[in-house]
Amino acid sequence: MENTVYNFSAGPAMLPVDVMQQAQAEFCNFNNLGVSVMELSHRSQDFISVATQAEQDLRDLMHIPDNYKVLFLQGGGRGQFAALALNLMGKNAKADYIVTGQWSKSAIAEAEKVGQVRALDGFVKAENEQGPRALATEWDLDPNAAFVHYCINETVDGIEYPFIPETGDVPLVADMSSTILSRPVDVTKFGLIYAGAQKNIGPSGLAVVIVRDDLLDQAFPNTPAIMDYAALAKADSMLNTPPTYAWYLAGLVFKWLKRQGGLTVMGERNKAKADLLYNYVDASDFYSNSVHPEARSWMNIPFQLKDDSLNEAFLAQAKAAGLVALKGHRLVGGMRASVYNAMPIEGVQALVDFMDKFAKQQG
Amino acid sequence: MENTVYNFSAGPAMLPVDVMQQAQAEFCNFNNLGVSVMELSHRSQDFISVATQAEQDLRDLMHIPDNYKVLFLQGGGRGQFAALALNLMGKNAKADYIVTGQWSKSAIAEAEKVGQVRALDGFVKAENEQGPRALATEWDLDPNAAFVHYCINETVDGIEYPFIPETGDVPLVADMSSTILSRPVDVTKFGLIYAGAQKNIGPSGLAVVIVRDDLLDQAFPNTPAIMDYAALAKADSMLNTPPTYAWYLAGLVFKWLKRQGGLTVMGERNKAKADLLYNYVDASDFYSNSVHPEARSWMNIPFQLKDDSLNEAFLAQAKAAGLVALKGHRLVGGMRASVYNAMPIEGVQALVDFMDKFAKQQG
Numbered sequence: 001m002e003n004t005v006y007n008f009s010a011g012p013a014m015l016p017v018d019v020m021q022q023a024q025a026e027f028c029n030f031n032n033l034g035v036s037v038m039e040l041s042h043r044s045q046d047f048i049s050v051a052t053q054a055e056q057d058l059r060d061l062m063h064i065p066d067n068y069k070v071l072f073l074q075g076g077g078r079g080q081f082a083a084l085a086l087n088l089m090g091k092n093a094k095a096d097y098i099v100t101g102q103w104s105k106s107a108i109a110e111a112e113k114v115g116q117v118r119a120l121d122g123f124v125k126a127e128n129e130q131g132p133r134a135l136a137t138e139w140d141l142d143p144n145a146a147f148v149h150y151c152i153n154e155t156v157d158g159i160e161y162p163f164i165p166e167t168g169d170v171p172l173v174a175d176m177s178s179t180i181l182s183r184p185v186d187v188t189k190f191g192l193i194y195a196g197a198q199k200n201i202g203p204s205g206l207a208v209v210i211v212r213d214d215l216l217d218q219a220f221p222n223t224p225a226i227m228d229y230a231a232l233a234k235a236d237s238m239l240n241t242p243p244t245y246a247w248y249l250a251g252l253v254f255k256w257l258k259r260q261g262g263l264t265v266m267g268e269r270n271k272a273k274a275d276l277l278y279n280y281v282d283a284s285d286f287y288s289n290s291v292h293p294e295a296r297s298w299m300n301i302p303f304q305l306k307d308d309s310l311n312e313a314f315l316a317q318a319k320a321a322g323l324v325a326l327k328g329h330r331l332v333g334g335m336r337a338s339v340y341n342a343m344p345i346e347g348v349q350a351l352v353d354f355m356d357k358f359a360k361q362q363g
Numbered sequence: 364m365e366n367t368v369y370n371f372s373a374g375p376a377m378l379p380v381d382v383m384q385q386a387q388a389e390f391c392n393f394n395n396l397g398v399s400v401m402e403l404s405h406r407s408q409d410f411i412s413v414a415t416q417a418e419q420d421l422r423d424l425m426h427i428p429d430n431y432k433v434l435f436l437q438g439g440g441r442g443q444f445a446a447l448a449l450n451l452m453g454k455n456a457k458a459d460y461i462v463t464g465q466w467s468k469s470a471i472a473e474a475e476k477v478g479q480v481r482a483l484d485g486f487v488k489a490e491n492e493q494g495p496r497a498l499a500t501e502w503d504l505d506p507n508a509a510f511v512h513y514c515i516n517e518t519v520d521g522i523e524y525p526f527i528p529e530t531g532d533v534p535l536v537a538d539m540s541s542t543i544l545s546r547p548v549d550v551t552k553f554g555l556i557y558a559g560a561q562k563n564i565g566p567s568g569l570a571v572v573i574v575r576d577d578l579l580d581q582a583f584p585n586t587p588a589i590m591d592y593a594a595l596a597k598a599d600s601m602l603n604t605p606p607t608y609a610w611y612l613a614g615l616v617f618k619w620l621k622r623q624g625g626l627t628v629m630g631e632r633n634k635a636k637a638d639l640l641y642n643y644v645d646a647s648d649f650y651s652n653s654v655h656p657e658a659r660s661w662m663n664i665p666f667q668l669k670d671d672s673l674n675e676a677f678l679a680q681a682k683a684a685g686l687v688a689l690k691g692h693r694l695v696g697g698m699r700a701s702v703y704n705a706m707p708i709e710g711v712q713a714l715v716d717f718m719d720k721f722a723k724q725q726g
Contacts, residue, residue: 007402012604020390024390038375039378074568078603113584204605204607205607224449225445226438240441242567
């Protein structure tokens with residue numbers, strides 16, 4: 001490859017260059033064993049060392065207390081939409097779901113199959129009808145709900161919570177798929193955190209679940225084994241063959257995050273990246289972002305061109321300049337730059353430079 | 364790597380050397396896109412081409428008729444134990460399961476969560492009490508069962524069906540995890556075939572389901588979306604983010620199988636490999652295999668040393684000779700050589716040579 005490509009895919013997303021280079025170098029011969037890590041039995045000590053080290057590094061990065069289990073599972077975020085409801089609603093089959101966009105809605109669709117769900121608006125009324133809506137900070141919560149669910153970062157809409165909702169004694173469950181590891185978070189505020197890997201953790205095909213011990217005794221008895229958190233926790237996520245290669249890559253990403261200085265450093269970098277792009281968009285009369293300033297995602301930054309008929313030209317020229325996967329989600333249109341941990345600020349600067357050039361050329 | 368290592372892991376298992384070398388070469392730069400295939404959006408045309416080509420190659424290899432859907436899913440074989448029951452038992456919540464070993468028993472455990480299961484002995488009585496039991500060819504089947512399930516190859520026990528059970532009008536469902544693609548099979552005899560990938564298809568974290576169209580309208584309404592075959596089929600297995608890298612690797616394996624000459628050639632090779640090892644074991648008074656000759660697996664060949672106290676020495680010396688992952692399953696003990704498609708006959712010959720040397724040294 002001669003020229004740098006910056007990949008703004010929302011997921012599966014780019015992985016850190018260092019991680020990819022290490023994985024490539026040892027692809028066919030891991031630890032001088034003469035075989036690939038993906039050719040190791042998950043029951044072998046060689047793979048178990050990979051798996052336990054990855055878990056420990058994630059625990060270190062997120063300061064996960066000992067009374068939380070960490071699971072490495074299959075099925076993606078959508079699999080966890082079903083699994084978390086099957087696991088947490090067994091004693092009290094009702095839950096409150098805060099709705100902020102596409103993913104919180106999709107989570108409800110799965111939960112409704114096993115219990116009673118109340119959908120709560122995640123936004124307050126806009127000050128004027130056209131204006132962006134701010135995130136709500138209070139809801140009419142049911143104190144007897146099994147849990148309250150929210151999606152911290154709506155990948156499609158580019159909406160992210162800068163605060164943790166207060167839910168009293170009701171366990172808080174968070175879909176952290178597209179923001180996990182992007183900045184420090186207080187795990188003790190949550191009953192359960194889950195995330196599909198393919199944004200900030202590793203490749204697709206892996207999901208991470210962080211669940212407080214006391215929530216592991218209330219699954220419906222007919223929960224499929226691959227969704228039964230208690231059984232999976234007891235088996236160290238190896239009740240069945242786990243996605244070993246994805247788990248290994250996640251471990252490399254965790255090591256990389258530690259080398260960067262951990263989540264405080266990543267948070268500073270991610271804020272700087274987001275500020276760079278939002279500030280440019282806000283100062284421009286060619287591009288716009290319609291999300292409320294206090295609800296803007298650091299990870300997924302949608303923006304619109306002033307004229308949709310220019311979208312194709314924008315995408316084609318961006319690609320030619322090495323800036324790929326910028327097309328917005330079909331539900332939102334326009335553009336979306338996903339700038340997860342692995343995206344360096346140089347990539348965001350290159351995007352801003354290109355946007356400016358394109359605007360001047362078209363303007 | 365200086366010396367060849369032959370990896371007899373039961374799964375995750377070795378992949379073809381050619382496949383691994385190609386994957387390594389293009390690991391960071393797929394199709395000159397400047398990004399890895401695992402960094403592509405599953406919605407991108409670049410990945411969709413990979414996905415559809417893999418499906419077509421599998422259809423070609425197995426001669427899968429057009430009235431069957433092919434799905435690329437997560438959750439492994441154990442996930443499909445649950446999914447197939449949720450999908451097929453919705454209209455008539457009872458099924459017959461033929462039991463031949465560990466995996467057919469595990470399949471029942473999941474099916475019992477959603478319906479009524481009858482477990483049918485898969486063996487006939489032995490001619491003498493110590494002798495090996497032959498596979499049954501007839502069972503007391505329920506003509507009103509939603510389906511009959513069997514496991515074609517019991518990985519743990521080394522038992523494989525050389526014939527397809529006759530089930531009349533009742534759809535036949537097969538766990539083909541550890542034997543799929545190892546020889547030709549008549550897909551039209553089956554209502555549903557499923558397989559975890561980590562033996563003969565690719566890395567762990569992927570399962571393939573081949574299902575006849577008319578069986579797609581009877582799922583329980585509360586089936587989790589990631590297990591709902593009809594919804595997954597409608598979305599071309601992209602209802603949620605699929606395990607893209609595993610899918611890509613499976614595609615490389617399918618291309619490799621085509622280059623080898625397809626499943627007839629693979630069947631001949633696999634028979635020759637199995638014959639080589641079984642013939643040696645049968646002629647030896649140091650090693651033994653207790654499976655009925657007509658039920659012996661071509662893929663997983665367990666064997667016992669005449670003295671279990673020699674097991675550790677055998678494993679250590681084998682490893683030093685580049686023959687790894689030979690330890691038998693904990694439920695069976697002894698040794699097990701898994702010789703899936705990717706294992707060349709040279710590896711089996713090297714194993715036999717080593718076994719002979721070890722026996723003479725200890726004998």
